[in-house]
Ligand SMILES: *[C@@H]1O[C@H](CO)[C@@H](O)[C@H](O)[C@H]1NC(C)=O
Ligand SMILES: *[C@@H]1O[C@H](CO)[C@@H](O)[C@H](O)[C@H]1NC(C)=O
């Protein structure tokens with residue numbers, strides 16, 4: 206009784222009046238005198254955030270049946286059936302085997318549904334249970350509570366806290382150390398992981414920022430003692446990274462420090478160090494200083510530099526020559542220029558060597574030539590194009606394959622620059638004719654066997670032959686009496702027996 210009133214007090218103190226609904230009895234209709242046939246009850250409650258809802262049955266007396274298919278109490282947690290009950294159970298049995306599972310997830314809901322069927326041979330008293338909400342102890346019962354050091358439970362929630370010298374991160378769960386260092390203008394100094402040479406802190410996320418005059422570069426010298434956690438397969442679990450103006454180096458881990466001295470070629474360097482929540486490793490230590498910036502040995506890709514040196518100093522002038530098939534991205538399209546190393550470690554002026562572009566080839570205007578294996582994106586140095594004639598009645602004259610050469614011109618393997626042509630092929634049958642004899646004693650041609658053959662109907666009937674796509678040959682007597690300046694020649698499918706001049710017959 207004392208326990209119950211304490212529980213009641215606890216809920217009265219909660220700020221929300223709705224909580225008062227979260228404590229009480231749930232029982233079958235007509236309890237305790239007994240339920241009727243076709244009785245039913247649907248009950249549901251949800252726990253507030255950080256709490257769980259539970260039902261403690263103190264009495265259960267329903268008709269018993271196989272799989273409880275007649276009368277039954279079913280309890281669902283967030284829609285999943287967690288218990289189905291029927292028959293008669295003693296209080297002790299309810300306490301030990303049934304009640305422990307009748308609990309919702311934190312903030313979840315329970316549904317209890319009871320029904321009886323049409324016939325009961327004997328009257329059953331039904332069931333009665335007490336439901337309550339209680340705090341969910343995240344620290345004890347939730348392994349995923351996320352606190353990396355200490356966890357404190359309270360009613361309706363929990364919070365994390367940290368050991369001395371750590372503080373809680375922005376996520377309110379992770380304990381981290383303060384290890385950021387901003388060192389502007391410092392040209393000489395030392396940086397090391399937190400607590401060096403002791404073990405570094407867990408969950409560290411350190412940023413060390415160095416920045417000096419833009420004609421200087423930072424030079425890093427790592428101590429030989431280097432110990433950053435690495436997995437057995439060589440992956441960095443914790444890691445050190447060096448960010449410079451031209452990119453990021455690392456992550457570095459294991460027991461081998463980055464090669465020293467490390468010239469960063471940058472006057473602004475950020476070193477980051479991150480650790481996870483396990484392990485006892487010592488970390489890293491480095492000294493930094495500055496040297497004058499030097500210019501890199503490569504001025505621009507696809508070029509060579511003369512004179513050739515591993516690096517260049519302020520004021521040195523060199524000649525840059527683009528590689529074969531490349532030219533400068535400037536108007537003159539030349540392939541050489543002079544450039545000078547500046548105090549900031551960059552070359553000026555600086556041009557890019559681009560691949561020469563042959564452009565799309567000029568195709569002779571008869572339009573029969575087809576370009577294969579090429580589109581407008583593939584006309585650069587070493588690209589290749591191929592020509593084909595569009596029908597069997599044309600023959601390719603010249604070479605069929607051209608390559609875009611280093612001077613940006615299309616050139617065939619035999620050295621030709623003019624594009625090939627397609628010339629007409631007449632009088633050459635595709636298959637060997639049936640007879641090689643002259644027309645006397647000749648045979649009837651098969652359909653399409655002599656496609657260049659023509660018919661003249663007027664003024665006198667005769668044959669003709671196309672000798673190319675502009676000229677036809679015929680016998681002199683056929684045109685002997687032609688007075689008109691024009692003559693009709695018929696090709697294609699023609700009825701030769703009519704005198705009609707309608708070409709559609
Ligand atoms: C309970 O729900 C069932 C199924 O949805 C329904 O058949 C029954 O009538 C409901 N009982 C009550 C008392 O609302
Ligand atoms: C490219 O082809 C043109 C035309 O044949 C020729 O004059 C030139 O020398 C060729 N260039 C090279 C680098 O072979």
Ligand SMILES: [Ca+2]
Pocket residue numbers: 255340341342343358359360361362363
């Ligand atoms: Ca809690």
